[in-house]
Amino acid sequence: MQARDYNISVLLRLESLDIPQTGILPTLIMAVVSYCFILTCNLTILLAIALDHNLHKPMYILLFNLSINDLMGATAFFPQLINSIHLQHRNISYPACVFQALTVHLYCAGALTILTVMAYDRYVAICRPLHYHTIMTPSTLIKMIVGIWVTDLVLVGTLFLLLTPFSLCQTFISDVYCNNPSIMKLICDNTTVNNFYGLSLSVFLQGVSSIAVVFTYIQILKTCLHNKQSNTKSKAIRTCATHLVVFTVFQVTTIFTIMSHRFSQVSPYLRRSVGSSFLIFPPILNPLIYGLSTKEIRGKVMFLFNRNKINFKK
Template sequence: MINSTQVLYFTLSAYFDTGLLKYLYFIITISLYIFIVGANVLLIVVICTNRSLHEPMYLFLCSLFVNELYGSTALFPLLLVQILSDIHTVSAPLCFVQVYCVHTYVGIEYINLAVMSYDRYLAICRPLQYHSLMTYNKIATLIAFTWLYPLLLALTMAYLRSSLQLCGVIINKVYCDSHSIVKLACYETKSIYIYSLIIMFCTLVIPLILIFFTYLKILKVCFNGSKQTRQKCVSTCTPHIASILNLTLGITFEVIQNRFQMNNVPNMFKIFLSVYFLTCPPIFNPLMYGLNLSKIRVTCVFASGRFARMNLSHLKACSMNSLEGSPSQ
């Protein structure tokens, strides 16, 4: 029996020998990570550098994209190292940091989506009062709350995990997660499970309840409103609803894996289910919002077109300079 602070490393046992295929998995994984970073950074830059996008909805989207970078970075760098490694161990401090980042990522994601649903409720249901209700001070407060609340709430959980007496160091996952570490405890962990339920209620259940009630109000306005109102609802709410369903599906996969034995399920499929909520939302959300919200799409197209014109002008200038500087025949 050892204290978790005395553990030097954990072994990630979900990895299996893939031979030369590990290089293919590495290429696929790093390609996904590069796409996630590129797509989210592009949209963050587009929103931050264009004053026309400095509106509440886009600022909350910017916060969402930053969180996608945060969550994917909590997984991919370690995952890439482990894919190429023959010894699948991770140092205890790094493991606990990953657990903290993964759990706060989920909390920030749900609260951010709840704040976005509240913003859509004000824009659709109370359009005349929208700008007086959604001021820049309120936006800053909501974004600060979105990040600080889950980060601070998870600190107590991190302290409780660090005080556990462990009877093993083997985690049956491809990354470190709280449930797997708590399962290694030598004694009953009722207090930790109770606090985990409290955190889940505060960061998952309450935001989902808020989202549910705001969308009830939005749907009521849509059904009673004009065709133009319904089109506005569909165009702005569809990506948001899809994001909520996608994240909730991934969390459901993770809960099922943690609570039920899945011995008959292929290893690769279990790995896919366990990383779904950390990989699919960061890929899905930039695509969904970038393609569906016309203001972002037009801005991205304009920016890329301007960049292409700048490159073309530069090439023409270089070619003219080279012609002027060449010796006459």
């Protein structure tokens, strides 16, 4: 029997959530509410940007893609988690596990690349405002967005294609959700190539994104310090500070998650909590920080809400 055919029929078991009996219902409710909140906020951002032609600008189009990416990450994590809590079992088929892991990694790589391009967009807007419309043209923006998703699919897709020749010799996933490092632990054959590619991919994505963001924000800080208009300076610093905080937190949590699987000394409880945080908090915070706090999007959301409210009363 080929490795692929054997793996399809394997039933895996995820690590226990360790929820006491009295905490099952509150945890289930919290998970459902969190997922619904993520869906509502991100879909609201998508709808507001899609329906308002005035928001069809580079910054908002990039935010549109960030919301799509956040929805993908949350949907990779929450439905399976909710199902596990509700049915009180941690079983998952191998194809479903691989699909969840693939989606999670697409989300991670997508978030890094989108946040990096957003930093570049802010750099051009603040440091080279007179050339913004000649640099961030519609055709350039389309190339950037296509580049983001194609790069994401190719790099992450290759990571999981490397798994296809192997058979599993274990069935216990040492994490609360499926990811490439936890799947690799189920293989007893030589996976040197997989490990090298996976580590190289992480170093490349996080290294390039970190260097790009640090460079752009140094330039932005220099420009802000030389700007004599206090209102413009404070607005730019406030906008960039929130972006930098989100990016830094995402980087730290993802790096910790990747490295925690390579060191057995790391507490499994710490690995699970930090490893889940980058799938929970960014999809919740991003639409609030980038979207609903932005005057133009907030105004469009309120307009849509008030119009629907009036129609409902009629």
